[in-house]
Amino acid sequence: MEGRCAVETWAQFGFSGRSYKVKILCGFGTDVLICTGTEEIYVFSKRERKITTVLLLPAAVNDLVGNQDKQLIYVACRSGVYRVNLQFLLHRDQSSQADASSSPAELKISQECLVVGADEVSSLLLVGSVLLTLCQRDASWLLTLYKTPKQTASTSHKEFGSFHLPVASAVDCGAAESNRGPRKGSVLICIHSGDVQASSSSNASAESTVAQDHFHLEPLLFKLLFGVEAALAKSPVILCGLPDGRLCFLPLRLPGSRLRVLHSLEQPVCFVGASVVTETGHAQCLVAAGEQGRVALIKTDKAGSEGGSAVAAFTEGCVPGPVWCGCMDKSCFYYSTGADLLRLDLSEGSFARESKERGEETSGTTAAALQSPSSLNVCRVIALAEPACSTAGDVQLLGVSARGQLQRICLPAGRVDEGSSKLPSTQVSRSVRDLLSAIGDVCERASVLKTVIKSKNQFLRLLNHAVSVSFLLMADTTTDLPIKEKPIRCHFETSWSRLLQKDSLSLVCFLHNSSPFVLERGWTLSITVSPLSYSSSPAGESSSTNFSFPFHDLRPGQTFEASLPIAAAGDASFPMTVSCSLIFSLSSLLGEEEVAASFAGLQSSCISLPLSTLTVDWLHALQLNSPTATHKMATVQPSSAAADSIQTFLSSRQLRCGGRTNRGGESAAKPEPEKYSASVWVSSEIVRDTLKPKKSSNLDAKESIRDPEDLCLSLLERLLSEDTEGVKMGCQGDKIALSTSVAHARGPNGAAMKLTVKEINVGEEESTDKEATIEVQIESSSLAAVCGLHHAVLRRIQTLLQSATEKAASTKNVQILGLRRALQRAEIQQSQISGAFGEVVSTVQRDRLLLSVYQELRRNPLLIV
C-alpha cells in the first residue's frame, strides 16, 4: 500500500463511547493488552488474531504497566494496584484453550493479587524494581515509590518514599472543557540519559526503546533539563504530566531531590514522549501534548543565545486539536483528534529541508513543523500504541477506535505530499475515490443537519401560531366582545337522552374557529364542569369534572363538536358552571425529554387560555312532558315512572314531616305530596317590549302579541328554549308544541314540576288602577326543584330585561299600593326571622320558621316593572 493508510480491523470488543482511559500495552510477545476504562482487560493474540483472554478486575482500570521481562503486569484500579502474573495466567489459559476454542477465556483477578491498597491511582510506572504510583490526595499530587520484591511469590510491596506537589488551581478552563468525557488521568514516563543505555546496552532489559513509557534522551538535553547531578548519578528521571498542565520531573536516585516543575502546558497533559532518535538510539526531542492541541517540543539549541553554550529550547505551538491520544516512533509524533489521525514529522531532516526552502532559521522550523501536521485519514482512533517500522519503511500502528475495534493502521512509507506533481494514474483514481467517499460522508452529514433544521423550523412555526392565538384570546378578554363576535368561541346545547333505561343529560360543546389560524397538534380544549354551589356535594369538596379534547387540525371556519355527559337523572346538582379554555402544551409538541432539556427553566410547559364560562341551570335541564308524552312515558317506562314516584315520595316525605308543626294536621291528613310554589311577576308591558324585537320580522306576531294568551305562551317558549349565554336547551325529539301556557316537566332530579305563565292583575281589589302583570308560577312537590327553577327563571328574566331597551323603564305609575303591601309583608317576615333567631331553641324549629318565610317570599314576589 502506498500513499494511503490501510486500516485493518483485528478485533471488536464490547465497548462503546469515548473514554480517555483506553490504553494499549504491547510487548508481550504476540500478545497485546487493552484496557478500556472498565473492569476488563482484553488479551489479544496477534498470532491467532483474536481476543484470547479477558482479565476481570475487581474495579475499573485506570492504568496498566508491564515489567521488564514481561511476566508481570501491574494494574491500577479504582481500589488499588493489582499484580497479575501474566505468564502464568496465559499458560494456564493455553492449556484450557484446547477444549474451549472460540470464546475468550475469562479470568477473574482476585483480591489476593492486590499489592498496594491505594485508592484512585491514576498512573503507574515501573522503573527497575521500583513501582511508582501517582494519585491525587486532597490538595496535592502524590507520587509514591514502592519496592517490588525480587521473588515474584512475595506480595509485600514496601512503600519507601513519597513526593508531594500541591494541586494548582489555575487551569480551571481545562477542567471545564473536559467535562464532556471522563477526566484524563496523568501521564507518567521515565527518561533515561542516553549515556546509561550506551553503557549498559549489554543488559537486555535496557533494550526498551519500544517500551511505551521509557525513553532515552540525548545526554546533553538530559543535562540541560534535569541537571548535571542527575546525569552524574546516572539517575533515571520520572516525568509526569498532570491534568493541570504541569510537566514535573523527579530524578529518581538523587538524594534529596524534589518533584519540580519543568514546564506548563496550561491544559491537561495527555501525552509525553521523546522522538527524533539518532543512530545511537538517543531521542533528541521531548514532546508533550495537551488535550486541546498545544504541543511543546523541547530540544537542545546548540547555538544558544549567550556565549554559544547550549540551552534547552522550548517551542510551543498549537496543532489542530483535541488530542485524544498519541504515540511516537523514531521521527514522528502521531496523534488522533477523534476525527482524524495526524502525523507530525519532527525529524531534523524535514526541518532542514523546509528551512532551506523557506530560508528560515532553525528554531523557527520546529514551530513551522507544528503548523503542518499531515492527515492520515483515519478517524475515531482513541488509543494508539506500538509504532513499528517494517523493513520496507512502512509504519504500523495499533489503534483502538471509538467503536471498540482494535485496528492495525499501516501508514505509507513516504510522506504523502512527496512527489505530488507526478502521480500515477492508479493513485489518481484512488484519490478520486477517496474524495468521492468524503463527499458522500459530507452529504450524509448535511442531510442529517437539514432534517434537524426542518424540524426546528416547523417547531418555530407552531410556536408562532401558538403565540398569535394566545394574543388573540388575550385581546378578547380585554376588549370584552360579545360572544358572537369572538374569533374562537364555543356554545353549548343540553340534551336528554335515554340510554339503558336511564336518562342522562349531556352537554354538547361547539367550538367554532373563525380565527385565521389552524388549531393544530399541541392545542387542547379543556372543559371544566363544576356545580355553582358546592353545598350539594356531601363532603363539601368540589366535585368538578374535567374534560379535555386535543385538536388535530381545526382549520379556520371549522367547528369542533364534543359531547360530554354531565349528569344522569337524579344525581346532578344544578346549576352548573361550565368553563372552557384552550391549552397549549409544549410537551405534546416536542416530547417530554426535549422540553425538559431545552426549557428547564419553565415552570410548566403549558399555556392555558380561558375561552368562556357559562352556567347550565334548571331550565336547561328540564325534561318537558308534552301532554301526549306523559302518557307514553307512563306506559312505556313503568320502571322509570315508579322510580320517579319513589323518588318523589322520598323527597316529599321529608318536607312533609318538616311542615307538620307549622301547618298542623291539615297537611298531614293529605295523602298527596305537598306542593311548593314560587312565582315571579313581571309587568306585561316590559315583557311585550322585550319580546317584540325578537318577533319584529313577523308582522303578524305584533298583532298576536297583543293577545295576553300569546304573550304568556311566547314568554314560556322563550324561557324554555331561549339561548342564553351560549347554552341552549336542545330539542327533545319532536319540538314541543306548547299549546297552553302551562308546561309540565321533570327536573333533572326527577321531580315533576309545573310551570305556569298567566296574566293576572295585581293590585288592591278596590283599586281601578290595575297593572297588567304576567305571573310565572313554579309549582313542584320538590323544594329543590322549585328553588332551582325559580333561580333559573329569574336569571332568564334578568337577561331579558338587560337586553330590553331603555324605554321600557318608562313606568307610568309606581304601584304605591303594591309597595305598601310589600312593606307590610316585609315587616312581618322581618319579625318572623328575628323571632326565629331570637326565641326558638331548636335548630329544627328555626329551620322550619326560615323555610316558611322563604316560601312566603317566593309566593308573593314584587312586581318587576
Add this chain to the structure above:
Amino acid sequence: MYQPPSLPEKWSQENNELVNKCKQQEAAGGAVSRDHRQSSLRWCSSEFHKLLRKIQGIPPHVDHSQLELAVVYNTCVCFTAQSQFSEAELLLKEATERVLQVTGNNADTSDPLVLWRAGLKSAGNTALHPHVLYLLCLQWALWLAKCQLENIGELQEQMSSLCEIVCDGVGDGSLSEAKGRLSKSPLLVMEPKRLTELLQICTSIAQGAEKLNEGRSSEALSVLQAASALPATRALVAYTHLLSGSCLAHMNRPQMALQCYKRALETDSRCVCALYRSMLIYRQLGNTQAEIQALRLLHSTLMLPPATEPVLGGIQPLSPSLLLSSQSLSRLLSVPSALSVLYSLALKCVLSGRVTEGVEHYLDLLAALHSEDQHAVDAEVSVLPRMPELYLEAGTALLFTRRPADCMAFCNEVISTTLELVPEKVVLEEPEEGIGGDARGLSVEGEDKVAMLLWAAAAYLVQGHCHAHLKDWKQAVTHYTRCINLLVKVHLKNRDFQPQIPAADVNVKHGKDLCTLQRMKGLSLAWRGISFTQMDQLREALRDLQLSLQAFPDYTGAGLWCGEVLWRLGRKHEAAACWEKTWSLTTQTSVEKLPLYLQDPQSGPLLDSVELRFRIQELGLT
C-alpha cells in the same frame, strides 16, 4: 429462675469482650503490618464509642458510673492511639462533668484545670476515685502528646498523688479487696499502672528537652537524672541518658557527656543518636581517631535494617513516640542520613591522612549513589556536596593514593558532563552586591553556570596534577592550560574589586566562588609554571609563577618555585628575596575549609626549604 441480665451488666459484658478482642489483636499485632494495626484500632475505637454513647444515653448515676468511666477510659485510649486528641479530650471533659453531676456538684466552668480539680475533689474517697484518676492519666497523656507541659505543671501535686495511688495504693492495696469484685469490675484496655509509668518518664524526657532547649541545662539535667531511675523500657531510659549527655555537653563538660552517651548506648544499643552526639564531641575535642571510629560505627548502625519494635511486655496501644512528639526533642534526637555520615567519614579519613581508607569510603559512597536501591527519599536537606564536587573529591583522594588513572577517569566524567554546558562568558558579580546577583547565570534548571565552569576547571586542574604526578609534563601543561582557559572566561564585574584580598572570610556564596576562582587561578598558573620548569622552559615558567602570585599571593608553593626559577635564571638575589618574602607569609589559609580538590597536591616535585635557606646563606657568603 433465669433472670435476664440488667442493662449495665450487658454493657459491662460488651466492654469486656471488646477489651479482650483488642488485646488479642495486639498480641497478634506484632506480626502484621502497621496498616492492619491501625485499622483494628479504628474498629476498636468506634465500637467503644458506640457503647459509650449507649451508656451515656441515660443520666449519670452512681451505680453504673464506674462502668461508664471505664468505657470512657477505653475509648479515649483508642482515640489517643490514633492521634484523635480533640475527640478524646471532649470525651474526658464530658465524663468529668458527669462525675460532678453524680456527686451532686456543679462546676460551670470550661477551664479543664478547674474542672479536673473539682472532679477529683468531688470523687473524694468514693469508689469512683480510682476511675477518675485513670481518666486524669489520659488527660495527662493528651497534654503530653500535645506538648502542653504547662498544664501538667499546674496539676503537679495531683499528678504526683495520682502516681502514688495508681502505682502503689490502688494497684496493690485494693487488689486483695478487689479480688472479690474482680469479676464485676469492667476491664481496661491498658493497665493504668503501666500508663502512669510511661507518662512519668515521657514527661520527664519532654521537660528535659524543653529546658535544654531554653538553655536551662542544669535544671534539665536534674530532671533527666531523676527520670533515669524510673521503671521504663530501655529505649526511654537511653533517651534520659542521651539528653543528660546533651545537657552536660551544653555545660561544657565533654568528658561527662561522653560518659552519659556511653551509658545510653549500653542501655540501648540502637540509640544511634548517642553515637552521633559522641562523634560531635570527639570532633569538638579534636580527637580525630575517635571521631572516625564513631563515624564508622554510626554508619554501620545506620545501615542495619530497621529493627522491628522490641516487644517488651506486649505492645501497648499508646506508644512512647506518640507521647514524645515535641519539636525540641525531635531536633535533639535527629541523626543525619547514612550517606552523609559516610561522606563525613570519607572526608575525615582523607584529611587525617588515612587516605586509602578514605578512598574506599568515597568509592562506597559513589557506589551507593549509583545503586538501584538508592532513591530520592531523603526529605531532609542533604548535607552531601553536589555530585560533581563529590566526584572531584573522590578523584583527588585517588590521586593522593597514587592512582592517577582512576582519578583521571573521574575527572573525565565531570568534564564530559559539564563542559558542554559551560558558556563562553560568565560574569561573576562582586560579593558586596550579594543578594541582587542571584539571578546571574542561572540556567533553565536553576544550575549555576559559574559552578559548572568551576567544576570543569577543577577537573582539568586535577587532571593536570595527575599528569604532573606521572611526570608527563607536556600533558600536564595542556591540562593546566585548559583549566586556565576556562577560568579566564569569568569576568569580574566589580571595578573597585581588589583581587589582592581574597575574600577568604566572606560567607556569601559568591565570595566563596570568587575565592575558589582565585585559588584555582593561582594553583593552575603555579603548576603550569612548575611544569614548564621541569621542561626547562624557564621564561614561561617565570611568567606563570609571577602571574600566579598576582592572582593568589598566599600560595607558598608559587613563591618558592618562583624563586627557584629566578635562581636558575641566574637572578639569585631576586630569588633570595622571593624566598624570604614567601617565608614571611604567615597566613596559611586553613586547609580544612577548602574543598579537597583545591588543596596543594601532595605529589610532584618538591623544594626543600632547608636546602633553599642553605643556598641563601651561600649567596650571602659569596
